[in-house]
Amino acid sequence: MEPLDARTIPELVRAGAVHYGDREAVVDGDVRLTYAELADRVGAFAEALAARGVGKGDRVALWAPNGWRWIVAALGIVAAGGVLVPLNTRFKGAEAAYILARSGARLLFVDDGFLGNQYVAGLAEAAAETPLPALDGTVTLAEWDEFLAERRPVEAVVEPDDLSDLFFTSGTTGQPKGAMLTHRQSTQLYVTWSELADLREGDRYLLVNPCFNTFGYKAGVIASLLRGATIVPQAVFHVPTTLELVQRERITVLPGPPTLYTSMLDHPGRGDYDLSSLRVAVTGATTVPVVMIERLRAELRLQTVITAYGLTESCGTATMCRPDDDPQTTATTCGAAVPGVEVRIDPVTGEVLVRGYNVMRGYFDDPRATADAVDADGWLHTGDVGELDERGYLRITDRLKDMFIVGGFNAYPAEIEQVIARHPGVAEVAVIGVPDERLGEVARAYVVARSGPPPDPDDLASFCRTRLANYKQPRSFVLVPALPRNASGKVLKTRLRAGAL
Template structure:
């Protein structure tokens, strides 16, 4: 079993001066990253940061983020990434709850004053120092005995605490050991076929496990060159794919939907892309088909994961197209899955194995509620398994609604509507109805009228599944992990009845 410092040192030995990160005009080799991390970790230590303490990073993707984060591990500490779009109050809450003694901040990101926001929101009673990430070089000092500190880190030490998105309540801190963070990154890289020849565009935010663990750490375990993006812009992304000859592009479904919908997509040569990995509770089947057909990506793989387990299942290179398009693949090595229902029936997905979190920070009650006595993590997702163990997620348990006595799974309705010409994105929720109890409301991004959307659904779905209300939006509300914020859509729904309408 490995630690993050051990993986970093091995990567420097193995890949040397090969580029590890490219960010605009700045390129840093594997050897260079190690040296920056050693000096920065020594600087943390000189400022009083001790092994076992926690450091929070509140910043967008950059090479400095990588250095700041890896230096936390190298100094024997625990990393606490913060969502770069948090308000000062949200960030301060997690800083306080995690007991972080050091905070690294991208002050001025998106025109805000993050340091002032933090201090106005909290006394930051545990924090010893707040460091502007752009001045990280000023922290660096001679390494001294920092290598001995890094060597003393064990695989069982807590490497990181990643907080859940908070879409269903207060965010909870999922704790992972070094062995788990490294192990899941290695598994993802091996199953995806990532190698040192790859140029890997990291659109996924580093504060998220998709960007940090299967981005930064996978890059170290495979030798791939990473290209971090601070914010997603479809034109910049396409230009970078073309100019850098990007080969690997993992991301939430919304990333690929934006590229497919870009009016100037044909102006860019995207032919270098060979591997795309996407995942969400439910991935539109038509999206996988279009990624293959229109973007001509050789290998499109789906996966399922969550903050509490990072990667649970994954399709494999060589799997039939239909399997990849309709399932999330099979359990990865070290993990097992089960469905809390009779064989072949849909039920709650249960997960157990090496990469399930150690537990929620300072919340034994929530941990016991999530992980039962047999070690099964109850995910809150509804799914089915086929005879080969391939998982198909049908919806979130909390998203199901009952219309006229019938269970409706919004994901099924969304899958159907995504096949309508002119619809680029859709989300369905249940809303109160005087007669039916609840009916479906579809939030649509696209050109079809409400009447056309309802008619399209009636041709393909049982009557109780057809949305009765359609509202058009310019974009669905999503978090930076790509998850639709259905709580925001549910926000202010009044009882309704009547035919579909355009709001």
């Protein structure tokens, strides 16, 4: 079987071993695994899970940063017939306990002590209030070899429509919910994604996006395995480290949120590194400044720069730009629906609706929330407001709740952010609505400055006056060192509204 024809993740791993054999699959520091070696390690991990009693449908949690062990463990969990439950490395004990309890995870693998975080101790403390009766054990990555010592053959037979993972939504609104996704959805969708992203056999993919996020795992690990690319995981985004890895490993593909690219473009030491190997950038998750797309093509000479749109509930992807789209289209739209997927706009609310094979099977053990999210006709209600142009390209104007009304006029932060991002002193910007006695609400802009003297608020106001209708113009500008974001790279505007920076 060709890797591109695989419809379960274990099939994909085995097909990669046959077709890509001695090609490097994962490079993580001194560890360099070929496709054949990766398959061997995944098989051994699955057998160790079987020896611990993990069988078909059992949930197994993974609380660790990007790295070769994360990749082997994740693939080993599904190869044993289990369901992967990734945990955000930023979580505190109570947040992890909530997801472990909701998912009924049997086992937890954890990189205890990562960045000084005492995950096990924090979880034990949280378990006093959130019991974890289903959890049979916790294995730290320091116990990796000990865990692998006992094995038995895997008896589970994995089918394409079996659940492969439960990715819990980011929780920017309400408690996280586990989106049920299958092997077929992941493999089929990322054949398409990897084609539109121009991912090729032999590419070297710097995996900075966290693997505990849908995009990091599926558009990173799964897409690379489908195409025979080499995965180079980076545990923590640090600009000099990223630049050094691009140079040393001759990275060709680097997806990430806009902040990743702006940080690289504006880093004072960028010129000290050879970045000529870079060919592809894929971004999304938030407002994408047109000027950033132009700079990626002009300054880094990238051949392919595309934006995409998706959410956990759509297996990470719903729409994508195409490689030959111009910078204006790439920055101001999220592209058109990928083949096999439909996108439409609710005529009353303006909400973006998605339907297709990529839509989740529902929220785990939560039929009420599932019914709220996916209607009887199979349309996923995304909670995003958007527009479709005559080509069927989607433009996200904002979250339903992020739109604010200024004196009776609808104001969309994404539109205002695009304008402010063109100011030469602005690296990033986020706009929210704040109460106003006369107009009800007005815009406030939180601005991250580029290197050099910070922009003057009066100058920013003048800049906006010549480019935006009066009701859209921010009445205040707040300079901040960074914008609060979740693991997906989305700006946490709830924190901006609460004044928690």
